[in-house]
Amino acid sequence: MVDLYLKNGRNIKDDSPIEVAVLGKKIVAVGHQLVGIVARKTIDLDGKYVSAGWIDDHVHCYEKLTLYYDDPDEDGYKSGVTTVIDAGSTGADNIGDFYKITRKKITNVYAMINVGKTGILAQNELGDINTVKKEPLMNVIEQYSDFIIGIKVRESHSVVIDNGVEPLKRGKAFQNELGGSFPVMVHVGANPPELKAVLDLMDENDILTHGYNGKPNGIIDKEGNIEQFAWEAYRRGITFDVGHGTDSFNFHTFDIANAAGLTPQSISTDIYNRNRLNGPVYDMATTLDKFLMYGYSLKDVIDKVTKAPANSFGLVNKGWLCPGYDADLTIFDVIKNTEITLTDSNHNQRTFNQKICPRMSVVMGKAYEIGG
Known part of the structure; x- marks a missing residue:
């Protein structure tokens, strides 16, 4: 007896049939057709695609902030994303409160801790270098080791003011003390500091966002x-x-990078309340549509929001549709021959003829229909 049986699904790799059985919070069987399954609940997917649960590795979902904030469930399971990673909204001063709030959410929530102890209380949270303290940061990483899975450093002029790359240098020093493999995500934007100076400090354990x-x-x-x-x-x-965010994905830039082969390993939204409601982000599916528009395969774009972020952040039980992994699944349609308009962060628009439409999220073994 299993708890959940998803039958008549479609594989993102080759459109072949796929079925999944779940016991408790784990996937226990995956196959073209599962025979002899007895389940407490059976859902007929009627040919919809099923993948490992989508992971958005750059969101802002601490609801008590005023600049960048949201409800994790609005960014998460309600839009087909089963796991969100908050990208440095909180620092040592307030990440404990954020942790407590997220325990009541349906979506799996993890966090990168802001290298500055205040988090993003104001746009210039790293303008005072005295907010970048080792001891409080290390203490909360140890205290919330099941929640804090990376360090976030925002390296653009409005954030660091006159401190250049010093916050990143300190973040890298903290990373080294944590064993080196603890990921650091770096936000980049207007200079100074120069992008070259930022990248020169980064290595294979690091993630460049807004590239x-x-x-x-x-x-x-x-x-x-x-x-x-x-x-x-x-x-x-x-x-x-x-x-992607409100100000960080440009079609022309990506035209050049994509044609040259400098392609992203992972896709994230940088979603928060305002760009979810007013665009240009809206949700993960809309972001993925833009990469289908560029000719990426469905499997490739889904891998970039499942396997890739799971690898980047050491989420060893997530990101794969395989027995033994967490029962996080995203069920969706791809609607073809329908014209949609896609908008980048600089208000440039392009049209496309397909649309990804999430229909259901399964989070740790429990299924949730997606409205609309």
């Missing part, structure tokens, strides 16, 4: 070519993460 923005301090030079230092960082193994 495809349209700002002057970006990966494209004045002649429209990819900067050599960006290629060096990419080849060094730094993970390039989309981090």
Whole structure:
């Protein structure tokens, strides 16, 4: 007897049949057709796609902030995302409160701790370098080791003011004390500091988010070519993460990068209340539509929101549709021959003829229909 049997699903790899059985909070069987299954609950997927649960590795969902905030469940299971990773909304001062709030949510919630102890109480949280303290950061990482899975450093001028790359240097020092493999995600934007100076400090354990923005301090030079230092960082193994956001994904930048082969390893939204309600982000599915538009396969885009973030952040029980993994699943349709308009962060628009539509989230073995 299993708890949940999903039958008549479709595989994202080749459209072949796929069925899944769940016992408790774990996947116990996956196959083209599961025979002899007796289940407490059976759901006929009627040909819908089923994948490992989507993971958004860049959201802002601490509800008590005023700049970037949201309800994790609005960013999460209600839109087909079963796991969200908050990207540094909170620091040592307030991450304990954030942790307590997230325990009451349906969506799996993890966090990167902001290298500054205040978190994003204001846009310039790293303008005072005295907020970057080792002892309080290390203490809460130890206290909430099941929740804090990375460090976030925001390295753009409005955040660091006159401190340049010093916050990142300190974040890297903390990372080294944690054993080196603890990931650091770095936000980039307007200069100073220069993008090259930021990337020069990063290595294969680090994640660059907002890498495809349209700002002057970006990966494209004045002649429209990819900067050599960006290629060096990419080849060094730094993970390039989309981090779409309100101001950080530009079609023209991505046209150049994609054509040259400097493609993202992971796709994230940088979603929060305002860009969820008003765009251009809206949700993970809309973000994924943009990469289908660029010719990426369905399997590739789904891998970039399942396996890739699970690997980046050491989520060893998530990201794969295999027995033994957590029973986090996303069930969705791909509607074809329907015209949609997609908008980047600089209000540029393009049309496309397909749309991903999430229909159900299964979070730790429990199924939730998605409205609308």
